[in-house]
Amino acid sequence: MSSTTNDNLARASRRRFLQGSTAAVGGAVLGAGTSAAADADNLPPNIPEWMKAPGEPMGSQPYGTPSPFGKNVVKNISPNLKQYISASGRTPLQELDGIITPNGLFYERHHGGVPTIDPAQHRLMLHGLVERPLVFTMDDLRRFPSESHIYFLECSGNPVYTKPYGKTASDLVGLLSCAEWTGVSLKLVLQEAGLKPEAKWVVAEGADAAALTRSIPIEKCLDDAMLVYSQNGERLRPQQGYPVRLLLPGFEGNMNVKWLRRLHVTAEPIYSREETSKYTDLMPDGSAREFSFYMEAKSIITRPSGGQRLTTKGFQEITGIAWSGHGKIARVEVSVDGGKSWQDAQLQEPVLTRALTRFRLPWRWDGQPAVIQSRAIDETGYVQPTLAELLAVRGENHFYHNNAIWPWRIAADGEVTNAQA
Amino acid sequence: MRRRELWSVAVAIMVSAWVTGAQAQSPYGIGRPATPAEIAGWNIDIGRDGSNLPEGRGTVSHGREVFDQQCAACHGEKGEGGVGDRLVGGQGTLGTAKPIRTVGSYCPYATTLFDYIRRAMPQNAPQSLSNDDVYAVSAYLLSLNGLVGADGTLDAKSLAAIKMPNRDGFVGDARPDVK
Numbered sequence: 011m012s013s014t015t016n017d018n019l020a021r022a023s024r025r026r027f028l029q030g031s032t033a034a035v036g037g038a039v040l041g042a043g044t045s046a047a048a049d050a051d052n053l054p055p056n057i058p059e060w061m062k063a064p065g066e067p068m069g070s071q072p073y074g075t076p077s078p079f080g081k082n083v084v085k086n087i088s089p090n091l092k093q094y095i096s097a098s099g100r101t102p103l104q105e106l107d108g109i110i111t112p113n114g115l116f117y118e119r120h121h122g123g124v125p126t127i128d129p130a131q132h133r134l135m136l137h138g139l140v141e142r143p144l145v146f147t148m149d150d151l152r153r154f155p156s157e158s159h160i161y162f163l164e165c166s167g168n169p170v171y172t173k174p175y176g177k178t179a180s181d182l183v184g185l186l187s188c189a190e191w192t193g194v195s196l197k198l199v200l201q202e203a204g205l206k207p208e209a210k211w212v213v214a215e216g217a218d219a220a221a222l223t224r225s226i227p228i229e230k231c232l233d234d235a236m237l238v239y240s241q242n243g244e245r246l247r248p249q250q251g252y253p254v255r256l257l258l259p260g261f262e263g264n265m266n267v268k269w270l271r272r273l274h275v276t277a278e279p280i281y282s283r284e285e286t287s288k289y290t291d292l293m294p295d296g297s298a299r300e301f302s303f304y305m306e307a308k309s310i311i312t313r314p315s316g317g318q319r320l321t322t323k324g325f326q327e328i329t330g331i332a333w334s335g336h337g338k339i340a341r342v343e344v345s346v347d348g349g350k351s352w353q354d355a356q357l358q359e360p361v362l363t364r365a366l367t368r369f370r371l372p373w374r375w376d377g378q379p380a381v382i383q384s385r386a387i388d389e390t391g392y393v394q395p396t397l398a399e400l401l402a403v404r405g406e407n408h409f410y411h412n413n414a415i416w417p418w419r420i421a422a423d424g425e426v427t428n429a430q431a
Numbered sequence: 432m433r434r435r436e437l438w439s440v441a442v443a444i445m446v447s448a449w450v451t452g453a454q455a456q457s458p459y460g461i462g463r464p465a466t467p468a469e470i471a472g473w474n475i476d477i478g479r480d481g482s483n484l485p486e487g488r489g490t491v492s493h494g495r496e497v498f499d500q501q502c503a504a505c506h507g508e509k510g511e512g513g514v515g516d517r518l519v520g521g522q523g524t525l526g527t528a529k530p531i532r533t534v535g536s537y538c539p540y541a542t543t544l545f546d547y548i549r550r551a552m553p554q555n556a557p558q559s560l561s562n563d564d565v566y567a568v569s570a571y572l573l574s575l576n577g578l579v580g581a582d583g584t585l586d587a588k589s590l591a592a593i594k595m596p597n598r599d600g601f602v603g604d605a606r607p608d609v610k
Contacts (some may be wrong), residue, residue, distance in 0.1 A: 283547035296526025
């Protein structure tokens with residue numbers, strides 16, 4: 011079948027979809043990435059100006075950057091943070107397609123700024139309850155057998171339980187990204203030193219100004235944990251831990267220690283500040299949950315989503331992302347009637363363990379106010395809860411690990427806003 | 432024929448002995464030994480039992496000087512908070528609607544306080560304080576929280592002996608908690 015035939019078929023089916031809708035001119039969903047109205051001189055039947063002179067020469071961008079028309083698609087960094095050394099910046103989820111986060115838009119969280127580390131002067135020390143304490147250079151780490159996997163990474167404070175709630179998908183759950191990671195299985199590196207029988211935890215320390223420290227259970231270290239030096243094909247960005255970081259698939263972000271310089275094998279956790287004072291969750295009775303490693307199943311509709319506007323009635327694809335620290339996404343259900351009824355969304359292949367999964371639902375907006383939302387079900391059968399269900403058990407001071415369903419309200423004029431705000 | 436079989440069995444045994452021998456060593460032979468001096472220089476992890484606390488000591492009164500000069504700009508004159516976290520008060524609030532999480536009310540181990548100040552504070556110049564100064568400023572913060580006397584001194588032994596109010600306040604991960 012020729013490609014022309016394919017195009018014709020695609021056009022015909024698109025026409026069928028659009029029947030019954032009012033004129034669908036331009037983008038149906040407007041967001042930050044949408045450019046201004048085109049100059050009529052460049053529209054049919056005229057020849058656009060960019061065809062009448064050669065474009066930028068080869069070499070004008072030794073490292074490619076997005077089109078100037080995409081310049082608004084940047085990390086979402088709040089202008090009112092108390093300070094910017096221990097701070098976070100979010101991925102603009104509602105501007106992205108597919109499941110891979112571009113490296114420049116990967117979310118950031120650091121506690122002591124982003125260090126500039128010369129890889130030639132970086133060392134990883136492995137000591138404690140091992141037969142042979144070792145020091146590795148970056149060249150050493152790259153000599154080990156390598157592997158690549160696609161995994162999501164998510165901050166545990168994504169989002170908080172209390173108002174004011176964010177306006178956009180990024181404001182709410184933008185401390186979430188997904189990449190293909192390349193590195194060495196941590197198990198191989200630990201075997202190189204030889205674990206002693208009492209080895210139960212590995213304390214990981216970063217070479218940043220926070221010397222950020224977390225204790226990792228040995229079971230995870232001997233399972234799918236990796237020491238990662240590349241992300242989406244290129245070396246890690248400094249914000250992601252260049253030259254080497256820990257990657258613990260499905261575990262809360264701060265445990266995936268960046269700028270990794272030390273692995274201390276111990277019999278018990280070190281009870282660092284980040285695993286006691288900081289990343290723990292108060293319950294209503296005043297007790298606090300500690301060592302809450304896993305990120306539970308979650309999903310969010312990214313289009314249409316808060317801050318966007320539907321410009322026309324008729325066909326609108328609903329799309330979003332789902333993920334679970336416990337494995338694969340089994341199903342995503344979408345409701346377009348405020349949670350009264352739910353239907354299965356289509357899952358885009360590949361559906362990978364502990365990676366983002368893209369879902370889609372073809373939908374026809376009738377121009378009436380609507381509330382749309384998604385809920386994820388993972389392969390363990392766990393169903394993403396509502397915010398009310400979470401608050402009933404955990405109270406408002408739990409702070410981390412909020413994986414609630416997040417509904418969007420669509421007004422009659424097409425404006426999309428946070429339905430919980 | 433028979434001799435050849437025996438020979439190949441012997442070779443197989445030798446090879447497998449070599450492999451297990453190698454595995455008792457490093458399977459890939461990558462990396463070099465870390466010396467005790469290198470480990471001592473880098474390992475600043477303090478156990479909750481006080482293991483690996485360094486030599487040294489510091490008084491509450493010296494800690495107050497350190498705090499005024501190097502911490503108060505971010506944490507407030509009396510540790511009430513600012514750009515940096517509030518460090519004082521909050522005992523008895525954890526089970527209320529407005530809990531105040533501080534070193535005094537929430538942190539389970541005094542060793543954690545020492546460890547964190549030594550590795551990460553002051554935020555603008557981490558790992559710049561002497562061990563004596565870290566003991567002193569820890570003593571001062573604990574005294575502001577009523578956990579060390581105003582004329583107190585801390586060293587490895589006395590720091591490890593402090594029982595923090597929220598020491599038994601932590602429970603394990605109970606999720607999935609919504610079904």
